[in-house]
Amino acid sequence: xxxxxxxxxxxxxxxxxxxxxxxxxxxxxxxxxxxxxxxxxxxxxxxxxxxxxxxxxxxxxxxxxxxxxxxxxxxxxxxxxxxxxxxxxxxxxxxxxxxxxxxxxxxxxxxxxxxxxxxxxxxxxxxxxxxxxxxxxxxxxxxxxxxxxxxxxxxxxxxxxxxxxxxxxxxxxxxxxxxxxxxxxxxxxxxxxxxxxxxxxxxxxxxxxxxxxxxxxxxxxxxxxxxxxxxxxxxxxxxxxxxxxxxxxxxxxxxxxxxxxxxxxxxxxxxxxxxxxxxxxxxxxxxxxxxxxxxxxxxxxxxxxxxxxxxxx
Numbered sequence: 001x002x003x004x005x006x007x008x009x010x011x012x013x014x015x016x017x018x019x020x021x022x023x024x025x026x027x028x029x030x031x032x033x034x035x036x037x038x039x040x041x042x043x044x045x046x047x048x049x050x051x052x053x054x055x056x057x058x059x060x061x062x063x064x065x066x067x068x069x070x071x072x073x074x075x076x077x078x079x080x081x082x083x084x085x086x087x088x089x090x091x092x093x094x095x096x097x098x099x100x101x102x103x104x105x106x107x108x109x110x111x112x113x114x115x116x117x118x119x120x121x122x123x124x125x126x127x128x129x130x131x132x133x134x135x136x137x138x139x140x141x142x143x144x145x146x147x148x149x150x151x152x153x154x155x156x157x158x159x160x161x162x163x164x165x166x167x168x169x170x171x172x173x174x175x176x177x178x179x180x181x182x183x184x185x186x187x188x189x190x191x192x193x194x195x196x197x198x199x200x201x202x203x204x205x206x207x208x209x210x211x212x213x214x215x216x217x218x219x220x221x222x223x224x225x226x227x228x229x230x231x232x233x234x235x236x237x238x239x240x241x242x243x244x245x246x247x248x249x250x251x252x253x254x255x256x257x258x259x260x261x262x263x264x265x266x267x268x269x270x271x272x273x274x275x276x277x278x279x280x281x282x283x284x285x286x287x288x289x290x291x292x293x294x295x296x297x298x299x300x301x302x303x304x305x306x307x308x309x310x311x312x313x
Contacts, residue, residue, distance in 0.1 A: 009034075009039070009053065010052070010053055012031050012035065013028075013035055014059075017056075017057045017061055017064070017148070018061075020064070021061050021068075022064040022067060022068075028151075032053075032151025032155065033151050034162065035053055036053075036153065036159070037159035037162035039156070040155065053148075053152060058148060061113075061141075062140060062141060065123045065144075069131075069133075069140075072123065072126065072127025072128040073127035076128040079124045100122065101122060101125050106126055106129075106135050106136060107139055108122055109139040109140045109142075110139045110143040110146070112143055113143050113144065114147060114150075129235060205280075205292050206273070206294070206295040207265055207293070208295055209294065209296065209300050209301045209304040209306060210304060212265055212301075216241075222262065223262055223263070223265070224244065224266075225245075225264065225265070226239050226240070226246065226267060226298075227245075227246050227266060227268050227275060233245075236269070238308040238310055238311065240267065240294075240306075240309075243267075246279075248279040251286065261289055261290075263290045266279050266280055266291065267293065267294040267297040268293075273294065277293045280292060
C-alpha cells in the first residue's frame with residue numbers, strides 16, 4: 001500500500017475526484033481514505049503531504065463542478081433533468097435539490113457533497129439560478145475541502161485498520177476484487193430494476209398537452225396543480241394558465257379544498273413526470289377519481305405552442 005500511495009496517491013486523488021465531479025460513477029471517498037492512511041503510516045511528518053493532497057482534491061472538485069455550473073447557467077432545466085436521469089433515485093433527485101436550494105441558497109454547496117443526490121444537481125442548479133461566480137467558488141471550495149478532509153481524516157484515524165484490510169485483500173488475490181465488483185453490480189442492478197418497475201407502473205396514465213388545451217377551450221378546465229418547488233420557479237418563472245401551486249407533502253389542504261369527483265392534472269419539472277405521477281397515485285388512493293400527470297410538463301406545453309403566464313405578472 002505504501003508504494004502505491006507514494007507513487008500514485010496524488011494522481012489517483014486528482015483523477016478520482018475530477019471524474020466524480022464530472023458525473024462519472026466512480027468512488028472517490030475510498031481513495032481519499034486509502035491515501036490518508038498511507039500518509040499516516042509514513043515515518044516522517046504527514047501534515048504537509050496531507051495538506052497537499054487536500055489542495056489537489058479541492059482543485060479537482062472545482063474544475064469538475066465549474067463545468068456543470070456553466071452548463072446549468074447556459075442550459076438551465078435541460079442540464080438538471082439530464083443529470084437526474086442518470087440518478088438511481090430520479091424521483092427525489094430534482095425535488096430534494098430544489099427544496100434544499102430554495103431554503104439555503106448557494107450556501108447549500110458547503111454541505112452538498114455529504115448528501116447523496118444533492119451533490120449531483122446542486123452545482124448546475126446554482127448556475128441555473130445565476131449565482132455569482134465568486135460565491136459559487138467560495139462555497140463549493142468550502143464543501144469540497146470539508147468532504148476531502150473527512151476522507152483523509154478517516155484514513156489517518158484508522159490507518160492500521162485500513163492497512164489490515166488492504167493486506168487481507170491482497171492475500172485473497174483477484175477473487176476479492178471480483179467479489180466486490182459483483183456486489184456493486186448487483187446493488188446497482190437491483191436499484192435499476194426497482195426503478196424500472198416503478199416507472200412502468202407510474203407510466204400507465206398521462207394526459208397530453210393537446211388534450212389539456214382541448215378541455216380548456218371546451219370550457220371544462222380541470223384543476224391544474226404546479227408542484228415544482230419554489231426554488232425552481234425562480235429558474236423558470238412561468239406557469240400554465242390557471243395552474244395552482246401545490247406541495248405533495250401537504251395533501252390535507254388539497255383534500256379539504258377540491259372535490260374528489262373532478263378532474264385533476266398535475267405537472268412538475270422532473271424527468272418522466274415522476275413526482276407528478278407519485279402525487280397522482282396518492283390522490284387516487286385518497287379517493288380522487290380522475291387524476292393525471294401532464295406528459296412532458298410545462299416544457300411540453302410550451303413546445304406544443306400553448307401560452308404560459310409569468311408568475312406575478
